[in-house]
Amino acid sequence: MQTSDAVVTFQVVFRLCTSPQFLVLCTVGDVPTPRVQLRSPCCASVLSVPELPSSTFVGCLLALCGAASWLDTASNLGRHQRQRQRRHPPALPLFQDTALQDLIIMSLNVLAIGSSRNIGYYSSIRLLNSGATVTFLLRSPGVFDADETIQKYIKAGKAHLVKGDALVKEDVQRVWDEAGKHGPVDVLLFTVGGTPKFSFTKGFVIDPANLVTQSLFNALCTIPTSEPQPRVITISSTGLTRTSHAKLPLPLKPFYGHFLALPHKDKVGAERLVAHCAGWSWNTKDDGEPEDDIMGAKGDEWKKREGLPAEGSLKRALVIRPAFLTDGECKAEDEKEKKKGKPGYRVSEGELGGWTVSRKDVAHFVADAILNRWSEFENKRVNIAH
Ligand SMILES: NC(=O)c1ccc[n+]([C@@H]2O[C@H](COP(=O)([O-])OP(=O)(O)OC[C@H]3O[C@@H](n4cnc5c(N)ncnc54)[C@H](OP(=O)(O)O)[C@@H]3O)[C@@H](O)[C@H]2O)c1
Numbered sequence: 001m002q003t004s005d006a007v008v009t010f011q012v013v014f015r016l017c018t019s020p021q022f023l024v025l026c027t028v029g030d031v032p033t034p035r036v037q038l039r040s041p042c043c044a045s046v047l048s049v050p051e052l053p054s055s056t057f058v059g060c061l062l063a064l065c066g067a068a069s070w071l072d073t074a075s076n077l078g079r080h081q082r083q084r085q086r087r088h089p090p091a092l093p094l095f096q097d098t099a100l101q102d103l104i105i106m107s108l109n110v111l112a113i114g115s116s117r118n119i120g121y122y123s124s125i126r127l128l129n130s131g132a133t134v135t136f137l138l139r140s141p142g143v144f145d146a147d148e149t150i151q152k153y154i155k156a157g158k159a160h161l162v163k164g165d166a167l168v169k170e171d172v173q174r175v176w177d178e179a180g181k182h183g184p185v186d187v188l189l190f191t192v193g194g195t196p197k198f199s200f201t202k203g204f205v206i207d208p209a210n211l212v213t214q215s216l217f218n219a220l221c222t223i224p225t226s227e228p229q230p231r232v233i234t235i236s237s238t239g240l241t242r243t244s245h246a247k248l249p250l251p252l253k254p255f256y257g258h259f260l261a262l263p264h265k266d267k268v269g270a271e272r273l274v275a276h277c278a279g280w281s282w283n284t285k286d287d288g289e290p291e292d293d294i295m296g297a298k299g300d301e302w303k304k305r306e307g308l309p310a311e312g313s314l315k316r317a318l319v320i321r322p323a324f325l326t327d328g329e330c331k332a333e334d335e336k337e338k339k340k341g342k343p344g345y346r347v348s349e350g351e352l353g354g355w356t357v358s359r360k361d362v363a364h365f366v367a368d369a370i371l372n373r374w375s376e377f378e379n380k381r382v383n384i385a386h
Helices: 054-075 079-087 118-129 148-155 169-180 211-221 242-246 252-259 261-278 299-304 335-339 359-371
Strands: 025-028 036-040 045-049 105-107 109-113 133-138 159-163 187-190 197-199 203-205 231-235 317-322 324-326 346-348 356-358 380-385
Touching: 109 118, 109 169, 118 133, 118 148, 118 187, 118 359, 133 169, 148 159, 159 169, 169 211, 187 211, 187 359, 203 252, 203 261, 211 231, 211 261, 231 261, 231 359, 242 252, 252 261, 261 317, 317 359, 324 359, 356 359, 356 380, 359 380
Parallel strands: 109 133, 109 187, 133 159, 187 231, 231 317, 317 380, 324 356
Antiparallel strands: 025 036, 036 045, 045 105, 197 203, 346 380
């Protein structure tokens, strides 16, 4: 039997140990591209393997089942731990750290807001290349007209373009709905940013000054309430807080302190918003409270915004704070750097005191965190620098 002979569907549903920790559903022969899909409803992730000869397919399937049983038995999780995992399942619970990961490409349903270029774009391409479905919210969908990579994925039904503005709540609601047509949304990749104009007196100015915060409000106020929650990944910046600013390389301090002061007020607003929804601590003394103009309300009134997830209810967030962004290459994939044993970039919850990081390296980290290392970074604020 060859997988290309016909559309064949196998459904293999089995319970492991005493709890329904994992359900595995295998489908062969999707139209138009025959392939194998493994879905775990617990983590709402889809693992897909490209077309394989039947013998290889059967071999892989048996290996997967064997590995699944072995992992489950070996993990010997206590009852309490199992219950906890059901509530907040890790993204790659079954096959992480196994050689099978080389064979299996993970397929996710991603909503990308702010991905027409740079970090969001590079991350989306990596996720598409991994087998994910990505729905883009774009002010100008024509931006991808001449983009052969995106066009290829549009034709394959993996990339979807929705016209809209992140500052318009109805547009954001619509893009969640559109993304939801391809299955539960697993990831919100939020990388909105403005093109700054420079003024000697004010430094870099974006218009509107609260673009990132207000766009993020819209994304969070319309987030689906179904379980498991989509993972939320947002891009912030280093040097926002007093402690972070103190750790910056000396020559960068006036630059960050004066020229980036306005965009950073917007980033503080966005970080405050995530911290509130995720229930993270907020050090008002060092980090300050965002200004009313940024939050669009007086004092704490913004916390009552319609649809905003309740305090502490957002369980799967990751805030990434890059150093000054460059258009350099991805050092993480540079063969010379690899030979020197250098990791390309550094990531830490602590301050890094770094100068720069390339957008391509940040995208490399975004994709790696989503696809391979989510349990390491869930519910964290991390810095990234070369
Ligand atoms: N520059 C730095 O050194 C630095 C350092 C740390 C963090 N950051 C932050 O990192 C983030 C990502 O930066 P980046 O350079 O990778 O990206 P970027 O060039 O700032 O691109 C931002 C994206 O947001 C989109 N966008 C802007 N307004 C929108 C709106 N109203 N509705 C929908 N989409 C909108 C843009 O789409 P359009 O095509 O429609 O414009 C674009 O795709 C930004 O927030 C940036 O401020 C920057």
